[in-house]
Amino acid sequence: MTDTTQLPNPPASDGRSFDELPLSPGMKANLKQLGYLTMTPVQQASLPVTLARHDLIAQAKTGSGKTAAFAIPLLTKLNPRRFAVQAMVLCPTRELADQVTQEIRRLARAADNIKVLTLCGGSTMRPQMASLEHGAHIVVGTPGRIMDHLDRGSLNLEALETLVLDEADRMLDMGFYDSIAYVARHCPANRQTLLFSATFPDGIARLARQFMRNPQQIELTEQHEPHKIRQRFYEVSREEKLQAVGRLLRHYRPQSTLAFCNTKQQCRALLEALHAQGIYALTLNGDMEQRERDQVLIQFANRSCSVLVATDVAARGLDIEQLEAVVNVDVTPDPEVHVHRIGRTGRADSDGWAFSLVLPTDRHRIVSIAKMTGSVPEWHQMDELKDEDDAPLLPAMVTLQILGGRKEKIRAGDVLGALTGDAGYTREQVGKINVTEFSTYVAVRREIAAEAVRRLSAGKVKGKSVKVRAM
Ligand code: ADP
Ligand code: MG
Numbered sequence: 419m420t421d422t423t424q425l426p427n428p429p430a431s432d433g434r435s436f437d438e439l440p441l442s443p444g445m446k447a448n449l450k451q452l453g454y455l456t457m458t459p460v461q462q463a464s465l466p467v468t469l470a471r472h473d474l475i476a477q478a479k480t481g482s483g484k485t486a487a488f489a490i491p492l493l494t495k496l497n498p499r500r501f502a503v504q505a506m507v508l509c510p511t512r513e514l515a516d517q518v519t520q521e522i523r524r525l526a527r528a529a530d531n532i533k534v535l536t537l538c539g540g541s542t543m544r545p546q547m548a549s550l551e552h553g554a555h556i557v558v559g560t561p562g563r564i565m566d567h568l569d570r571g572s573l574n575l576e577a578l579e580t581l582v583l584d585e586a587d588r589m590l591d592m593g594f595y596d597s598i599a600y601v602a603r604h605c606p607a608n609r610q611t612l613l614f615s616a617t618f619p620d621g622i623a624r625l626a627r628q629f630m631r632n633p634q635q636i637e638l639t640e641q642h643e644p645h646k647i648r649q650r651f652y653e654v655s656r657e658e659k660l661q662a663v664g665r666l667l668r669h670y671r672p673q674s675t676l677a678f679c680n681t682k683q684q685c686r687a688l689l690e691a692l693h694a695q696g697i698y699a700l701t702l703n704g705d706m707e708q709r710e711r712d713q714v715l716i717q718f719a720n721r722s723c724s725v726l727v728a729t730d731v732a733a734r735g736l737d738i739e740q741l742e743a744v745v746n747v748d749v750t751p752d753p754e755v756h757v758h759r760i761g762r763t764g765r766a767d768s769d770g771w772a773f774s775l776v777l778p779t780d781r782h783r784i785v786s787i788a789k790m791t792g793s794v795p796e797w798h799q800m801d802e803l804k805d806e807d808d809a810p811l812l813p814a815m816v817t818l819q820i821l822g823g824r825k826e827k828i829r830a831g832d833v834l835g836a837l838t839g840d841a842g843y844t845r846e847q848v849g850k851i852n853v854t855e856f857s858t859y860v861a862v863r864r865e866i867a868a869e870a871v872r873r874l875s876a877g878k879v880k881g882k883s884v885k886v887r888a889m
Contacts, residue, residue: 433455433456433457433458433459433462434456434457434462435455435456435457436449436454436455436456436457439465439466439469440469441469441490441494442494442528444528444529445490445493445494445525445528445529447528448525448527448528449525451527452524452525454486457483458482458483458486458487459478459482459638460476460478460482460483460484460487460636460638461483461486461487461490463476463636463638464476464487464636465487465490465491467634467636468487468488468490468491468610468612469490469491469494471491471495471610472610472632472633472634473610473611473612473630473631473632473633473634474612474613474633474634474635474636475613475615475622475626475630475633475634475635475636476612476613476614476615476635476636476637476638477614477615477616477617477618477635477636477637477638478614478616478636478637478638479616479638479758479761480616480734480736480758480761480762481761481762482638484584484614485517485518485521485522485584486521486525487614488507488580488582488584488612488614489518489521489522489525489526490525491580491610491612492504492505492507492556492579492580492582493522493525493526493529493532495579495580495610496529496532496555496556496579498529498530498531498532498555500555500577501553501555502553502555502574502576502577503554503555503556503557503573503574503575503577503578504555504556504577504578504579504580505555505556505557505578505579505580505581505582506556506557506558506559506564506575506578506580506581506582506601506605507522507556507557507558507559507582507584508559508560508561508564508581508582508583508584508589508594508598508601509558509559509560509584509585509589510560510584510585510588510589510591510592510594510734511538511560512536512538512539512540512560512708513708513711513712513715513736514584514585515536515537515538515558515559515560516536518558518584519534519536519558522534522556522558526556532555532556533552533553533554533555533556534554534555534556534557534558535549535550535554535556535557535558536557536558536559537550537557537558537559537560537563537564537567537573538559538560538563539560539562539563540708543566543567543570543572546563546567546572547567547570547572550567550572550573551572557573560594561589561594561597561598561600561601562594562597564597564601565597565600565601568600568601568604575604575605575606576606578605578606578609579609579610580609580610580611580612581602581605581609581610581611581612582611582612582613582614583598583611583612583613583614583615583625584614585614585615585616585734586613586614586615586622586625587615587616587617587618587619587621587622588616588731588734590619590621590622590625591619591731595621595624595625598625598629599625599628599629602628602629611629611630611631611633613625613626613630613633616734616758617754617755617758618637646764646769646770647760647761647763647764647769647770647771647772648769648770648771648772649760649771649772649773649774649793649795649796650771650772650773650774650796650797650798651773651774651776651784651795651796651797651798652666652773652774652775652776652797652798652799652800653776653777653778653781653797653799654775654776654777654800655777655778656777658800659747659775659777660687660688660691660747661691661695662775662800663677663688663691663692663745663747663775664691664692664695664697665800665803666745666773666803667692667697667725667745667811668803668804668811669803669804670743670771670773671811672724672742672743672771673721673724673740673742673813673814674718674721674724674725674726674738674740674741674742674743675724675725675726675741675742675743675744675745676726676728676733676738676741676743676744676745676759676762676763677699677725677726677727677728677744677745677747678728678729678730678733678744678745678746678747678748678750678759679727679728679729679747679748680729680730680748680750681729681748682703682704682705682729684747684748685701685703685727685728685729685732686701688727688747689701689727692725692727696810696811697725697811698723698724698725698812698813699723699724699725699726699727700714700717700718700723700725700726700727701714701726701727701728701732702714702715702726702727702728702732702733703728703729703732704731704732712854713819713859713889714726715736716817716850716852716859717817717859717889718738719738719739719850720815720817720849720850720852720859720861721813721814721815721849721850721861722813722814722815722816722817722849722861722889723813724811724813726738727747730750730755730758730759733762738762740768741762741763741770742763742768742770742771743763743770743771743772743773744759744760744762744763744770744771744772744773745772745773745774745775746759746760746772746773746774746775747775748775748780749774749775749776749777749780749783749784749787750783751783753783753786753787753789753790753791754790756774756783756787757787757790757791759772760772812864813864814863814864815849815861815862815863815864816861816862816863816864816867816888816889817859817860817861817888817889818859818860818861818862818867818870818871818874818886818887818888818889819857819858819859819886819887819888819889820833820857820858820859820860820874820879820884820885820886821856821857821884821885821886822856822857822858822879822882822884822885823853823854823855823856823857823858824853824854824855824856825855825856826880826882827880828853828858828879828880829853830851830852830853830858832879832880833851833853833858833860833879834848834851834860836874836877836878836879837860837862837870837874840873840877840878841870841873841874841877842873843862843866843870846863847862847863847866848860848861848862848863849861849862849863859889867888868888871886871887871888874886
């Protein structure tokens with residue numbers, strides 16, 4: 419791959435306005451409404467290239483605004499009056515496909531009636547086929563399911579103008595090379611292909627050679643603002659490591675923490691150790707059913723679980739706001755992955771903590787990290803941490819699950835209405851509300867949780883009695 423442009427991340431204040439780009443007045447107005455006032459670095463580097471219809475390979479970290487970087491050019495090219503699939507985005511998981519679909523819908527608000535359809539496994543084929551028959555302009559999905567639709571002839575790609583491979587490295591990790599190749603071969607040759615990735619493993623170059631035409635390549639080197647992420651390294655023995663995570667959490671008391679382990683087994687062991695110490699933590703892994711994953715992410719995002727334990731693969735691509743701390747329970751052998759992990763905290767205008775638990779045999783990994791980031795590691799001792807377990811570490815909120823969701827036409831407003839109306843609570847005692855297909859999840863202040871379950875069960879939501887439980 420040639421044409422590499424190394425672009426340092428400009429400071430946020432240096433971002434240029436979307437007004438410089440050849441976009442429709444409607445798109446520009448919508449971006450302003452969404453609060454997208456300046457371009458992020460990856461958008462600034464890629465949009466001039468992609469709007470000129472060149473193929474592009476872009477490497478940038480999670481949370482850097484890659485979705486808009488491909489959604490804006492594909493929407494610009496789209497003809498809403500043509501009822502055919504004109505753009506397709508391949509994503510590794512349903513979760514990511516849902517996130518991308520939502521972002522595309524937000525960005526498409528200015529144009530009339532653009533249909534975006536999500537096609538992923540885990541849902542039945544038939545309704546997807548019916549939706550395709552009704553016509554979609556944009557399809558977002560996982561490679562396996564898209565392949566199924568191509569096989570059955572329910573998805574026609576003759577009018578496709580733009581193919582996007584999002585989180586390409588993760589799709590390769592998950593063994594999707596052949597499915598991607600199969601799908602790409604079904605796309606018209608004169609399409610534009612855009613590939614987004616957080617890292618560049620070998621498979622990416624192979625994909626690019628086979629399926630892209632003279633792609634331009636941009637790479638946004640990660641440079642965290644040093645004062646925003648406070649990084650501390652603790653040397654621990656193998657025996658004390660899992661205990662050490664609990665001690666760190668009790669000492670620093672972060673509201674929300676992502677704890678990285680290198681293996682699934684370690685994730686399980688840590689979860690057990692934390693539970694034994696009375697710390698409510700949840701984990702994400704590839705073996706979980708979609709519904710379980712959704713429940714975990716909802717509880718983490720609505721602040722009723724303050725610790726999420728995950729491997730790099732399981733955490734990739736999750737757009738988690740306001741992460742106060744990252745704990746490297748196992749130091750990763752790859753310095754680039756380390757930088758990526760800790761970049762999850764210290765976003766926007768909040769500071770973040772990054773703690774690493776280092777075995778004596780892993781000290782050399784810290785040397786490589788320091789070399790790569792040009793920083794001097796700050797070493798600390800475990801015994802600097804106070805270790806009183808008097809004040810328990812409880813999340814501020816508790817999630818209540820209400821049986822009944824979109825299928826029962828429940829909306830967030832109905833639940834908020836029930837809680838602030840008949841049940842007599844204030845708006846401030848109620849947190850995020852997520853309505854899924856069959857369930858509704860509402861976060862409430864911990865102090866009122868038990869009573870809120872009783873009052874909701876005794877009352878009505880949308881005129882009906884409901885089953886409610888605290889999670
Ligand atoms: P990535 O795909 O690189 O992980 P996303 O596309 O999910 O990142 O974007 C991360 C967040 O940043 C989203 O919440 C998105 O709405 C927001 N965002 C993207 N571009 C801008 C922008 N130019 N200005 C403000 N917010 C933005
Ligand atoms: Mg993304």
